[in-house]
Amino acid sequence: MNVMLKGIAVSLLLVATAAFAHHGWSEYDSTKSLQLTGTIEQSGYSHPHGFVNLKTADKTWNVVLAPPSRMENRGLSKEMLAVGNQATVIGYQNRNKPDELRAERITVGDKTIELR
Numbered sequence: 355m356n357v358m359l360k361g362i363a364v365s366l367l368l369v370a371t372a373a374f375a376h377h378g379w380s381e382y383d384s385t386k387s388l389q390l391t392g393t394i395e396q397s398g399y400s401h402p403h404g405f406v407n408l409k410t411a412d413k414t415w416n417v418v419l420a421p422p423s424r425m426e427n428r429g430l431s432k433e434m435l436a437v438g439n440q441a442t443v444i445g446y447q448n449r450n451k452p453d454e455l456r457a458e459r460i461t462v463g464d465k466t467i468e469l470r
Contacts, residue, residue, distance in 0.1 A: 381448050382447065382448055383447055388455060389443070390408055390455065391410065392408040392411070392414075393439070393441075394437055399422050399432040401421060402421060404421070406435055408441060414453070416451075417454075418455065418457065420469040430460065430467040434462045435462070441461065441462045443461075444457070
């Protein structure tokens with residue numbers, strides 16, 4: 355196989371792997387929204403979605419946010435997701451992972467950002 359065909363094959367494999375790894379929103383129970391308030395213990399601002407680990411009174415939640423480009427365009431900076439900041443999120447719980455929430459909106463300080 356020549357070098358160009360190998361390159362194309364590798365590219366297709368990477369795209370397929372990324373698509374498979376991306377979860378579908380049907381995993382979340384959109385019939386019942388939850389509101390969580392807590393302290394950010396960890397955060398990520400990378401693709402495919404940002405996240406925060408939010409420590410609430412009863413447990414730590416893995417909160418799935420929007421892609422970084424959308425967060426940035428809507429005014430949610432990486433600095434706002436700093437460890438120790440207080441946040442409130444409204445979203446939907448994962449049906450199979452009871453500690454995971456897909457956020458529809460997040461409030462940090464006095465700023466609320468729509469993520470979807």
